[in-house]
Amino acid sequence: MTEPIIKLEDVNVTFQQKNQTLPAVQHVNLDINQGDIYGIVGYSGAGKSTLSRTINLLQNPTSGKVTVNGRVFFDQKVTIKAKELRQERQKIGMIFQHFNLLNEQTVIQNVAFALKHSKLKEKEITAKAKELLDLVGLGEYANSYAAQLSGGQQQRVAIARALANDPKILISDESTSALDPQNTNQILDLLKDLNKRLNLTVILITHEIDAVKRIANKVAVMDHGQIIEKGSLIDVFIHPKQELTQKLIGFNDGPLKAIGLLTKSGERTQDETFVKLTYTGGEVNEPIVVKLYKDFSVAANIIYSNVDFLGDQLIGTLFISLQGDDANIRSSIAYLNSHNVTVEEIQQGKKQNESEAEAV
Numbered sequence: 001m002t003e004p005i006i007k008l009e010d011v012n013v014t015f016q017q018k019n020q021t022l023p024a025v026q027h028v029n030l031d032i033n034q035g036d037i038y039g040i041v042g043y044s045g046a047g048k049s050t051l052s053r054t055i056n057l058l059q060n061p062t063s064g065k066v067t068v069n070g071r072v073f074f075d076q077k078v079t080i081k082a083k084e085l086r087q088e089r090q091k092i093g094m095i096f097q098h099f100n101l102l103n104e105q106t107v108i109q110n111v112a113f114a115l116k117h118s119k120l121k122e123k124e125i126t127a128k129a130k131e132l133l134d135l136v137g138l139g140e141y142a143n144s145y146a147a148q149l150s151g152g153q154q155q156r157v158a159i160a161r162a163l164a165n166d167p168k169i170l171i172s173d174e175s176t177s178a179l180d181p182q183n184t185n186q187i188l189d190l191l192k193d194l195n196k197r198l199n200l201t202v203i204l205i206t207h208e209i210d211a212v213k214r215i216a217n218k219v220a221v222m223d224h225g226q227i228i229e230k231g232s233l234i235d236v237f238i239h240p241k242q243e244l245t246q247k248l249i250g251f252n253d254g255p256l257k258a259i260g261l262l263t264k265s266g267e268r269t270q271d272e273t274f275v276k277l278t279y280t281g282g283e284v285n286e287p288i289v290v291k292l293y294k295d296f297s298v299a300a301n302i303i304y305s306n307v308d309f310l311g312d313q314l315i316g317t318l319f320i321s322l323q324g325d326d327a328n329i330r331s332s333i334a335y336l337n338s339h340n341v342t343v344e345e346i347q348q349g350k351k352q353n354e355s356e357a358e359a360v
Ligand SMILES: Nc1ncnc2c1ncn2[C@@H]1O[C@H](COP(=O)(O)OP(=O)(O)OP(=O)(O)O)[C@@H](O)[C@H]1O
Pocket: 015, 016, 017, 022, 024, 042, 043, 044, 045, 046, 047, 048, 049, 050, 051, 174
């Protein structure tokens, strides 16, 4: 297995504020692989920016270990010389909510500015800046002034500037937070495109879960300086374990409440088995309800169904009640499991009580 491009081991950052000690980042362990789009999501103050700044030592950890591109930057103390750190930082581009462009300079001058200290000659710098502007779809705006561009276009210039030194990693710290939904999606799609074309590793710091949903393949949820949940986007979205994760992703507990109420009111009989089915796109190509009835004599009533997208992956969710002979119900669940449908049985007692408690 290849080494992660970024490895954070038990990273802590503590700030002293007056007489108080503030643990901004606590015991963070994170492996980010080359080519990942890693979403780091959480509410304001969770420690996301501070954590991302430890990657290039813009913020020194209080303790822990930071390894980037195979170089140990920090191991309980800074372990890299200042000059080498400057070189290594060039491999890590950053973009922010505010574009920080030089408004009185042209777009191409803004990008060329990042190459000022490179070994390239002036002509080469101009050619490279033009190439970068083409890459972000702004070639025709090269000679416009930064201030004349829309927010989305200005963020594109900032992206071109961040890519000037051919970084392997791009840290996007709330880069779409100041943009309207259309520009947000265009910038996110550009990041995804750059990730594919350049094999660029992207760290997407955001409080907007939809941004993560649109382009990330991995996600970490931060709360009070800690990573409380992390993993592949699909796993975390389908099986969110922490309450905060459920809240962030807008986990719909309506179906559980409905099942609780149905059983409580006696509308449904005790011999029903309630299940939640989850499947990813293309995997369910037989009509489940018909199949269960025809082959297993199990009647399936749909309580709730939904389809959602994670990137371009379709995720289907179905809450159904199964009625029939117990052995047949078991066989039908086994059938579903063997057809790439995740089946979760809803323990009426437990989930019902939980959902009732929430409903009060
Ligand atoms: N340089 C600093 N000195 C003291 N406290 C700081 C410093 N930087 C951040 N903090 C504090 O650390 C905590 C985490 O801040 P951080 O900016 O990392 O959170 P965040 O999740 O990125 O939120 P936001 O999106 O609002 O910036 C906050 O309580 C913040 O006030």
